[in-house]
Amino acid sequence: MRRTALWLAALGAVLVFALPGAAEAQNTRSWVSGTGNDAQPCSRTQPCLTFGGAFAKTNAGGEINCLDSADFGVVSITRAVTIDCTGVEAAVEGVNVNAGATDVVTLRGLDFDGQGISANGAVFLNGAALHIENCVFRDYNGASEGFGIAFTPNASAELFVSDTVLTHNGSAFDGGAILVRAQVGDVTKAVFNRVDAQDNFFGFKAQGTGSSGAVINMTIRDSVSAGNRSNGIVGTTSAGGAAIVMMIDRSTSSHNAAGFGVIADGPETTIRIGNMSIAGNINGVGVSNGGVLQSYG
Structure with missing residues (x-):
């Protein structure tokens, strides 16, 4: 009897160590702090130091929160997660999203700072949707x-941005606040609500050149593109490139130093505007290379 009991105890120990994930528990909610340590379990009482450290210990569909204000580095996201640091000054140098086809990623309450040396803030390559x-x-x-935001998915995907400010992004010749692209044959959807793009090179840019059979559907509402060094809002594509269908409502594009407040460039680009304020630009609105610009109110 004693020998049987010992054998069962040994078997139980082996099974515990053999079970997937038993040796490394994952969190549904992880925490970071400026005084944390990535060797810790990322609990509220033993937080991690960086978003990267916390992400490694967070389950798919889980959440990462901030206990205090600090710089939490860069993070590569490969599965569904929410990073929510509302209420604290949570600095991050960059986020790269390369997740699964059904994964949804949410970034909330973050202060992205490229410090003049980083190329892009939030980069999206793969996943179902990105919420900022x-x-x-x-x-x-x-x-x-x-x-600031480079949404360049390798398959059909969606982008939702709200209550967000983008400033001083892009070089003296290119780049800007927001870039939206689509790959060949894919559909990209992007919705912007209450987004301010100020003092960048481009403000909002949809780029469809070379993406045959693709579609970019883009909506901008209650937003501002102002003081940028080039076009405030631009949709541009080539013959045979992605079809760009953009709607701009109750928004402002003003005091952009060069180019246009709004421009539709390319034979597959259609931009519809309504209830807009367009003032103080070198050129107000324009079309080129067969683009279409329509006013609906």
């Missing part, structure tokens, strides 16, 4: 084409 809420993006001008 109550964030700030600034000083992403460390490359010839740097953007």
Whole structure:
């Protein structure tokens, strides 16, 4: 009897160590702090130091929160997660999203700072959707084409940005606040509500050149593109490129130093505007290379 009991105890120990994930528990909610340590379990009482450290210990679909104000580095996201640091000054140098086809990623309450040396703030390559809420993006001008938000998915995907400010992004010749693209044959959807793009190179840019059979559907509402060095809002594509369908409502494009307040460039580009304020630009609105610009109110 004693021998049987010992054998069962040993078997139980082996099974515990053999079970997937038993040796490394994952969190549904992880925490970071400026005084944390990535060797810790990322609990509220033993937080991690960086978003990267916390992400490694967070389950798919989980959440990362901030206990205090600090710089939490860069993070590569490969599965669904929410990073929510509303209420604290949570600095991040960059986020790269390369997740699964059904994964949804949410970034909320973050202060993206490129410090003049980083190329891009939030880069999206793969996933179902990216939500950006109550964030700030600034000083992403460390490359010839740097953007605060570069949404360049490798498959059909969606972008939602709200209550966000982007300033001083892009170089003296290219880049800007927001870039939206689509790959060949894919559909990209982007919705912007209460987004301010100020003092960048471009403000909002939809780029469809070379993406045959693709579609970019883009909506801008209650937003501002002002004081940028080139076009405030631009949709541009080539013959045979992605079809760009953009609607701009209750928004402002003003005092952009060169180019246009709004321009539709390319034979597959259609931009519809309504209830807009367009003033103080070198050129107000324009079309080129067969683009279509329509006013609906």
